[in-house]
Amino acid sequence: MTSADPKAATRASHDYIDHTSEVTIRMWAATYEDLLAETALAFAGLVPGHLHGESSDEWKTILLRAPDRAGVLVDLVNELVYLAEVESWVPEEVQVRRDDEASKESDVVTVSVRARGRTLSAPFVLVKAATLHAVAVQDEPHGCRGEVTLDI
Amino acid sequence: MSRKQASRAPRPRPAVSPHAARRVDQTLYEIRRDPDRGMRVPARIYADDGLWEQISSDRSLEQLVNVATLPGVARAVYAMPDAHEGYGFPVGGVAAFRLSDGIVSPGGVGYDINCGVRLLVSNRSVDDVGARLESLVHELSRSIPSGTGRGGKLVLDDGELDRVFSDGCGYLVERGMASREDLLHTESGGCLSGAEPHAVSERARNRGRGQLGTMGAGNHFVEVEYVERIVDVAAANAMGLEVGQVAILVHTGSRGLGHQICTDYVARMDRSMVEYDFSLPDRQLACAPLASDEGRAYLGAMAAAANYAWCNRQAITHLARRVFRSVLGDDADLHLAYDVAHNVAKMEEHTGEMLCVHRKGATRAFGPSHPETPAAYRDVGQPVFIPGSMGTGSWVLVGTDESSDRSFGSACHGAGRRMSRGEARRTSHGAAVKKELDARGIVVRCPSMKELAEEAPYAYKDVDSVVDVVDRAGLARRVARMAPMGVVKG
Numbered sequence: 001m002t003s004a005d006p007k008a009a010t011r012a013s014h015d016y017i018d019h020t021s022e023v024t025i026r027m028w029a030a031t032y033e034d035l036l037a038e039t040a041l042a043f044a045g046l047v048p049g050h051l052h053g054e055s056s057d058e059w060k061t062i063l064l065r066a067p068d069r070a071g072v073l074v075d076l077v078n079e080l081v082y083l084a085e086v087e088s089w090v091p092e093e094v095q096v097r098r099d100d101e102a103s104k105e106s107d108v109v110t111v112s113v114r115a116r117g118r119t120l121s122a123p124f125v126l127v128k129a130a131t132l133h134a135v136a137v138q139d140e141p142h143g144c145r146g147e148v149t150l151d152i
Numbered sequence: 153m154s155r156k157q158a159s160r161a162p163r164p165r166p167a168v169s170p171h172a173a174r175r176v177d178q179t180l181y182e183i184r185r186d187p188d189r190g191m192r193v194p195a196r197i198y199a200d201d202g203l204w205e206q207i208s209s210d211r212s213l214e215q216l217v218n219v220a221t222l223p224g225v226a227r228a229v230y231a232m233p234d235a236h237e238g239y240g241f242p243v244g245g246v247a248a249f250r251l252s253d254g255i256v257s258p259g260g261v262g263y264d265i266n267c268g269v270r271l272l273v274s275n276r277s278v279d280d281v282g283a284r285l286e287s288l289v290h291e292l293s294r295s296i297p298s299g300t301g302r303g304g305k306l307v308l309d310d311g312e313l314d315r316v317f318s319d320g321c322g323y324l325v326e327r328g329m330a331s332r333e334d335l336l337h338t339e340s341g342g343c344l345s346g347a348e349p350h351a352v353s354e355r356a357r358n359r360g361r362g363q364l365g366t367m368g369a370g371n372h373f374v375e376v377e378y379v380e381r382i383v384d385v386a387a388a389n390a391m392g393l394e395v396g397q398v399a400i401l402v403h404t405g406s407r408g409l410g411h412q413i414c415t416d417y418v419a420r421m422d423r424s425m426v427e428y429d430f431s432l433p434d435r436q437l438a439c440a441p442l443a444s445d446e447g448r449a450y451l452g453a454m455a456a457a458a459n460y461a462w463c464n465r466q467a468i469t470h471l472a473r474r475v476f477r478s479v480l481g482d483d484a485d486l487h488l489a490y491d492v493a494h495n496v497a498k499m500e501e502h503t504g505e506m507l508c509v510h511r512k513g514a515t516r517a518f519g520p521s522h523p524e525t526p527a528a529y530r531d532v533g534q535p536v537f538i539p540g541s542m543g544t545g546s547w548v549l550v551g552t553d554e555s556s557d558r559s560f561g562s563a564c565h566g567a568g569r570r571m572s573r574g575e576a577r578r579t580s581h582g583a584a585v586k587k588e589l590d591a592r593g594i595v596v597r598c599p600s601m602k603e604l605a606e607e608a609p610y611a612y613k614d615v616d617s618v619v620d621v622v623d624r625a626g627l628a629r630r631v632a633r634m635a636p637m638g639v640v641k642g
Binding site for chain 2: 016018019022023066067071074075078081082085086122124126128129130131132133134135149151152
């Protein structure tokens, strides 16, 4: 686990908080885009053996559209759950770009995520889904803070 | 319901203090309907002093009160004695909604749609199994895929998936993996009507097509147990239970298919909810009017997932029967006593009104008089199974006619977690848990020591206390206590 110092929120970091039947990931980063990237890596950290497996130079592109930033956050994790379970793939390097033009036109938040990762053999993906429970994305003086709760 | 713009941000609510509840009797607490909190009905919690202390120490009460604010909620919302905080609805929560103005909420069913339990009763005794227990558990663990990925022996194409969705266990009768008697002893005959295969996304299909006949992970299990003692002889006879008789308890659900369906529809309803004239205290309560396009689509997909889960447990039964014969002889038999769902929404009639009853971590417990109680149990009531944690045994009960008024005919689904996985791992090492189980002669197969610690008995409420409250509250009646012999963990 990584211990986060909210005062130095320009450095992307995350924490895992245990609950009775789920795990909450709490993230900090300089920007919303970095926050999403950090979330992706935090999810990978929950997959045992995520540092093993065959690393690939191939980049995946994930397009996300949701009514708000928190919705995009949840959708991103759910996309990663799907990829881990069906393609045995977890992200290793993540780049996120927010499409402000598309967002302005349609009143939704539009984000493009590019990720390179590893293919694992028989990964043990305990995460069933990301939930909307207490999901939050908040701007802070030094960056951005987020929280998402995962059903385990 | 009018369609108006509404804020997506949850309306803030103060946390619910345990002092907000009054004790009604030895097994029931109530938080009265409080319009200041937006509650439309009271919240009732079945618990004794000890369980109340546990339930009121997390966010279960707050979540139950939130459910009581939902549109069209009827009579009261209930928490079972094994309740603990979830997201949106508490786990162990029961709520029913009027068809005219009520909602359906995927979070009120849960991600693992139709997670449930079935009891298979054998024609072998503990003495018959004897020294072959290790072999029996080993072969069960080899034959029934576990873990979180695919690996099922049945990989279904779209046409076959559609048959599973539409016909449930009836499809497995065609494939020689189920008998007509199995269907008679499965809730809803192993097939919930109204399934809509086209409402199931491609993603859900991709997650589910290779997982039929697999256990999954977490708290899912296949447990070999025996009848330790009988409390109700007549009900035990109806189920074919005798002291010393070996049985198998199977706990699993709809796997990734169900998880994806819940994910899909929570997202869909979260987006469509702003068009309806209500706001929610928790976004995970995302819901839609029962009569809406979203509501009907979800119910169709949920029924498809429920049917998939029944097929999953039936496929595992088929594998278990094969293992039983190979280890214990060609005449070794496992007959299905009953199969109950504990994460599902069903249309049921209660006091003359059709309601959509959401049970999240709660089972039906219909009494002898209920028309949906199977013919074999019309004299005693519908079987109810309450598993404890690994190594602590489980209980067999039967539903009561009184439960209809007390809990929409519901009882709890298990012992309920009382600590997080992380805390469980910090409490003891998996090796120590295994050593203790070994010392008691319980054979365990578990993917990892880490998971063994997470599923240790101390991580769960005491099943005997939970069942005691269920019995004294009149929700279900004790029949037999089962003791563990071996367990295969997912």
